Amino acid sequence: MTRSLVIETATAACSVALIGDDTILAERHEEVGRGHAERLIPMIAELPDGGRADRILVDCGPGSFTGIRVGIAAARGLALGWNVEVAGFSSLPLIAAAAFAADPGSAELAVVLEGGHGEVFMAAYDRDLVPTFAFASLKPEAALAALGGRPAVGNGVRHLAALDPALDLRPALPRAADAILLPATLTALPPRPIYGRAPDAKPLAAA
Numbered sequence: 001m002t003r004s005l006v007i008e009t010a011t012a013a014c015s016v017a018l019i020g021d022d023t024i025l026a027e028r029h030e031e032v033g034r035g036h037a038e039r040l041i042p043m044i045a046e047l048p049d050g051g052r053a054d055r056i057l058v059d060c061g062p063g064s065f066t067g068i069r070v071g072i073a074a075a076r077g078l079a080l081g082w083n084v085e086v087a088g089f090s091s092l093p094l095i096a097a098a099a100f101a102a103d104p105g106s107a108e109l110a111v112v113l114e115g116g117h118g119e120v121f122m123a124a125y126d127r128d129l130v131p132t133f134a135f136a137s138l139k140p141e142a143a144l145a146a147l148g149g150r151p152a153v154g155n156g157v158r159h160l161a162a163l164d165p166a167l168d169l170r171p172a173l174p175r176a177a178d179a180i181l182l183p184a185t186l187t188a189l190p191p192r193p194i195y196g197r198a199p200d201a202k203p204l205a206a207a
Helices: 036-045 065-082 091-102 140-147 157-161 176-181
Strands: 003-008 013-020 023-031 055-059 085-089 108-116 119-126 131-138
Touching: 003 036, 003 065, 003 176, 013 036, 013 176, 023 036, 023 176, 036 065, 055 065, 065 085, 085 091, 091 108, 091 119, 091 176, 108 131, 108 140, 108 157, 119 140, 131 140, 140 157
Parallel strands: 003 055, 055 085
Antiparallel strands: 003 013, 013 023, 108 119, 119 131
16 A cells, blocks of 8 residues: 655645545644644654655645745655655645535536735636636636636635625635545646745846
8 A cells, every 4th residue: 555645734724644545544634824834743743653655745835835835845854754755736626626525516616715915826627627717816806707606615715705795605724635536647746836926026137
């Protein structure tokens, strides 16, 4: 049995899971806000065999700038120490996969995450997790216009609720154990951040 350690720190959730083939062996999930750096390693240590696995999967974003970096740094460090491979996945299809599993009747939905600077990260998917609206960072008004009547799930839906409370909105945070729902093609990203926005700081122009 191949075991995968899944690390999820892209939002307010700090979440880890140990997955063996098609089985969730163990998981830990907490809403910590900004406390990922303090909780992540202890949570991994609480898993069977200290979370030791044949490979590591880590959420690369989009989401919290700091949380993403904490998760990727931990994944790379453990992969080096255990001499195993590390790969990434995105929080957007992860949340979509969990939402489809919870509501088999949905044919399409949008994922809306907190994006910072008054924006949200948004993408939409069909049941096969094929994007039907490409990932973008949008002002809530633009996200509402792009929603097109789709249900929306994620921790950024509160921004849309303020504009139209009649929408089908489902607050949610990503959960590491839900990586078991993702196809292999979506768990093979390079383990580097998906920030979703350009950096605020720009290098000085050459004199």
